Amino acid sequence: xxxxxxxxxxxxxxxxxxxxxxxxxxxxxxxxxxxxxxxxxxxxxxxxxxxxxxxxxxxxxxxxxxxxxxxxxxxxxxxxxxxxxxxxxxxxxxxxxxxxxxxxxxxxxxxxxxxxxxxxxxxxxxxxxxxxxxxxxxxxxxxxxxxxxxxxxxxxxxxxxxxxxxxxxxxxxxxxxxxxxxxxxxxxxxxxxxxxxxxxxxxxxxxxxxxxxxxxxxxxxxxxxxxxxxxxxxxxxxxxxxxxxxxxxxxxxxxxxxxxxxxxxxxxxxxxxxxxxxxxxxxxxxxxxxxxxxxxxxxxxxxxxxxxxxxxxxxxxxxxxxxxxxxxxxxxxxxxxxxxxxxxxxxxxxxxxxxxxxxxxxxxxxxxxxxxxxxxxxxxxxxxxxxxxxxxxxxxxxxxxxxxxxxxxxxxxxxxxxxxxxxxxxxxxxxxxxxxxxxxxxxxxxxxxxxxxxxxxxxxxxxxxxxxxxxxxxxxxxxxxxxxxxxxxxxxxxxxxxxxxxxxxxxxxxxxxxxxxxxxxxxxxxxxxxxxxxxxxxxxxxxxxxxxxxxxxxxxxxxxxxxxxxxxxxxxxxxxxxxxxx
Amino acid sequence: xxxxxxxxxxxxxxxxxxxxxxxxxxxxxxxxxxxxxxxxxxxxxxxxxxxxxxxxxxxxxxxxxxxxxxxxxxxxxxxxxxxxxxxxxxxxxxxxxxxxxxxxxxxxxxxxxxxxxxxxxxxxxxxxxxxxxxxxxxxxxxxxxxxxxxxxxxxxxxxxxxxxxxxxxxxxxxxxxxxxxxxxxxxxxxxxxxxxxxxxxxxxxxxxxxxxxxxxxxxxxxxxxxxxxxxxxxxxxxxxxxxxxxxxxxxxxxxxxxxxxxxxxxx
Numbered sequence: 035x036x037x038x039x040x041x042x043x044x045x046x047x048x049x050x051x052x053x054x055x056x057x058x059x060x061x062x063x064x065x066x067x068x069x070x071x072x073x074x075x076x077x078x079x080x081x082x083x084x085x086x087x088x089x090x091x092x093x094x095x096x097x098x099x100x101x102x103x104x105x106x107x108x109x110x111x112x113x114x115x116x117x118x119x120x121x122x123x124x125x126x127x128x129x130x131x132x133x134x135x136x137x138x139x140x141x142x143x144x145x146x147x148x149x150x151x152x153x154x155x156x157x158x159x160x161x162x163x164x165x166x167x168x169x170x171x172x173x174x175x176x177x178x179x180x181x182x183x184x185x186x187x188x189x190x191x192x193x194x195x196x197x198x199x200x201x202x203x204x205x206x207x208x209x210x211x212x213x214x215x216x217x218x219x220x221x222x223x224x225x226x227x228x229x230x231x232x233x234x235x236x237x238x239x240x241x242x243x244x245x246x247x248x249x250x251x252x253x254x255x256x257x258x259x260x261x262x263x264x265x266x267x268x269x270x271x272x273x274x275x276x277x278x279x280x281x282x283x284x285x286x287x288x289x290x291x292x293x294x295x296x297x298x299x300x301x302x303x304x305x306x307x308x309x310x311x312x313x314x315x316x317x318x319x320x321x322x323x324x325x326x327x328x329x330x331x332x333x334x335x336x337x338x339x340x341x342x343x344x345x346x347x348x349x350x351x352x353x354x355x356x357x358x359x360x361x362x363x364x365x366x367x368x369x370x371x372x373x374x375x376x377x378x379x380x381x382x383x384x385x386x387x388x389x390x391x392x393x394x395x396x397x398x399x400x401x402x403x404x405x406x407x408x409x410x411x412x413x414x415x416x417x418x419x420x421x422x423x424x425x426x427x428x429x430x431x432x433x434x435x436x437x438x439x440x441x442x443x444x445x446x447x448x449x450x451x452x453x454x455x456x457x458x459x460x461x462x463x464x465x466x467x468x469x470x471x472x473x474x475x476x477x478x479x480x481x482x483x484x485x486x487x488x489x490x491x492x493x494x495x496x497x498x499x500x501x502x503x504x505x506x507x508x509x510x511x512x513x514x515x516x517x518x519x520x521x522x523x524x525x526x527x528x529x530x531x532x533x534x535x536x537x538x539x540x541x542x543x544x545x546x547x548x549x550x551x552x553x554x555x556x557x558x559x560x561x562x563x564x565x566x567x568x569x570x571x572x573x574x575x576x577x578x579x580x581x582x583x584x585x586x587x588x589x590x591x592x593x594x595x596x597x598x599x600x601x602x603x604x605x606x607x608x609x610x611x612x613x614x615x616x
Numbered sequence: 617x618x619x620x621x622x623x624x625x626x627x628x629x630x631x632x633x634x635x636x637x638x639x640x641x642x643x644x645x646x647x648x649x650x651x652x653x654x655x656x657x658x659x660x661x662x663x664x665x666x667x668x669x670x671x672x673x674x675x676x677x678x679x680x681x682x683x684x685x686x687x688x689x690x691x692x693x694x695x696x697x698x699x700x701x702x703x704x705x706x707x708x709x710x711x712x713x714x715x716x717x718x719x720x721x722x723x724x725x726x727x728x729x730x731x732x733x734x735x736x737x738x739x740x741x742x743x744x745x746x747x748x749x750x751x752x753x754x755x756x757x758x759x760x761x762x763x764x765x766x767x768x769x770x771x772x773x774x775x776x777x778x779x780x781x782x783x784x785x786x787x788x789x790x791x792x793x794x795x796x797x798x799x800x801x802x803x804x805x806x807x808x809x810x811x812x813x814x815x816x817x818x819x820x821x822x823x824x825x826x827x828x829x830x831x832x833x834x835x836x837x838x839x840x841x842x843x844x845x846x847x848x849x850x851x852x853x854x855x856x857x858x859x860x861x862x863x864x865x866x867x868x869x870x871x872x873x874x875x876x877x878x879x880x881x882x883x
């Protein structure tokens with residue numbers, strides 16, 4: 035026999051409770067839940083925990099600028115006309131009225147001058163594109179520097195790399211669409227790059243352009259790639275990237291209470307919904323301000339593309355700047371082979387080098403995993419200093435990139451800094467080889483020094499700034515131990531193991547298979563980890579503490595007022611008014 | 617009518633004839649004055665008679681011959697301060713002029729007397745003020761296309777200037793006097809090509825100038841121009857302002873916990 039409990043009081047209040055009428059929102063939610071089963075999925079995911087650190091939000095900049103790109107891009111497609119038919123411009127911009135140009139260029143000018151808000155949208159779209167790729171790159175650097183690419187996240191690294199290269203291609207196709215002088219020059223350059231590929235080059239170019247450059251189909255083709263093909267791929271890959279992020283859970287910095295098995299942070303709702311949602315509006319706002327106040331790609335000044343024209347300062351957007359730099363500093367090598375010219379001066383810097391660098395960066399996690407032989411899952415991040423060789427590798431790559439990048443702006447460096455463009459070129463030719471080596475060496479030594487500094491603080495405490503004078507008259511600085519939480523954080527890392535080849539023969543005395551590979555692996559492992567400073571052992575710490583106690587005993591006779599370490603900024607002091615509490 | 621014609625002819629003759637004689641006299645004086653200035657300020661490099669001073673190394677000189685460069689070259693080089701040169705270098709930079717207009721005119725007259733060369737253009741050569749609104753509009757459009765075809769490869773689409781080999785540069789065209797732009801095209805100073813009247817007719821030169829001035833007069837439609845240098849400066853701003861401020865915001869967001877007070881809670 036069932037009892038109707040709806041009239042039974044649920045509280046000790048003076049009046050009996052009655053069931054509330056279901057609210058309208060609740061009704062809708064129930065309706066949806068009964069049909070979509072949302073409650074189960076939401077219950078889990080709305081409480082999903084994310085750790086808090088500024089560097090975890092860099093990828094978010096990329097995500098939100100992509101949303102801005104979608105929004106502004108949709109606006110632009112409503113007016114842009116991807117056609118290469120020639121018409122006479124009759125719009126509002128005086129200096130070009132009456133000039134013949136492609137319909138694409140006319141519509142780009144119309145968006146800029148005759149569509150309400152069009153110029154703002156165009157500029158926001160372009161700025162957001164620049165920020166999108168820049169954010170992906172700094173996100174990549176963060177992931178690499180902190181070791182967040184390690185198992186189980188290697189595939190997300192691969193997806194990220196694909197996003198980066200697709201984003202770059204998407205940017206390039208967008209740059210080419212308005213058919214102004216700059217974009218036409220860029221397309222012409224791309225045509226030259228393709229043609230420099232041995233054997234297939236001309237076929238590729240004719241295939242893409244539907245005949246000889248420029249033809250009349252390149253802009254419609256690039257358009258469909260720009261608005262459908264690549265954005266579709268980007269969306270799918272971003273979805274996969276985010277799903278994997280949720281599945282793997284976010285990495286976190288080590289600290290008390292944080293382990294490889296948990297995630298310490300705030301739940302999705304309400305904290306991260308607010309933080310991330312707010313960040314979207316900030317990204318949108320920054321792009322809107324940039325689009326509103328800063329000119330980007332003034333197509334009206336470039337005028338329509340015409341193969342007979344070119345302008346100084348014809349550079350690609352920044353993300354293609356480094357291959358352009360490689361092209362600029364490349365010596366003019368060519369060779370002839372059976373009456374066919376092979377343009378190494380174009381082929382090597384613009385086709386081989388970027389692909390090579392892409393593959394190297396793509397493989398970095400796998401190379402490291404192979405060297406260390408580490409098959410464990412990692413959810414705790416590493417500080418860049420605790421992986422000196424890895425950090426140095428990325429800094430070397432960044433230096434290479436940066437030098438190539440600078441070479442891509444050699445003409446502007448020359449005029450703005452009163453230098454000779456030739457001397458810049460000669461300098462860069464050497465610097466792109468020596469600079470990364472130097473950067474590698476400096477970074478690795480720097481990281482190791484920082485590790486030693488950490489070690490010093492763990493074993494001997496931090497410097498208080500208090501100078502002690504011994505009865506004999508000698509001076510020394512007083513050290514105090516770090517707070518336990520800080521000590522825990524500093525030591526929450528694994529000891530690096532250097533792989534050594536045990537024996538090059540198996541237990542039967544026969545040369546073991548894979549010995550050569552293992553020998554290389556052993557050498558690389560030593561290169562990777564042998565220089566690192568390992569965290570102190572228990573014995574070392576105990577010995578150090580014992581030493582510290584001994585020192586404290588020696589100083590025990592001190593009058594408290596002469597001590598002074600309470601003012602070192604690490605302690606709250608009773609009755610001390612000069613400094614605000616924190 | 618005939619009478620009127622005769623009176624006017626006579627009157628005009630009376631008015632101009634002595635003036636011409638006087639003009640000839642002042643011209644000679646002007647040349648003499650210019651020669652004296654030239655001897656003091658220019659001859660150490662260009663020679664006492666403007667014949668140039670060659671170096672011992674074949675094909676090089678301390679200062680080139682000025683025979684036949686014309687008054688326009690002098691007016692351009694001296695009035696923009698490029699000559700006298702501050703120091704021997706790859707390129708004479710623009711600076712405040714050393715001589716006043718009268719002295720420049722005298723030196724120009726002297727150099728023009730050395731051999732036939734382009735004269736200083738007069739205002740109607742380079743100004744579109746005399747044209748109707750519609751003609752002016754057409755001139756600007758035409759000038760823009762000529763500019764983009766012939767000039768932007770060195771001077772940049774915005775006239776912001778660009779780099780030339782060995783430390784040389786094509787200077788910015790912003791704020792340059794119309795007359796000086798015209799003279800530069802006519803005489804081809806330093807690394808610049810000579811755009812003779814056969815190459816770019818006088819009206820086309822005028823149109824290019826009209827286009828450049830129209831660029832200066834138009835507002836920056838897109839906001840700050842970022843130097844008008846193309847994608848390199850845009851990239852710089854995307855990183856410094858765009859990514860710089862967004863990373864700043866990320867730090868700001870992460871530094872704030874769920875508490876409304878600033879006390880940071882170790883999460």
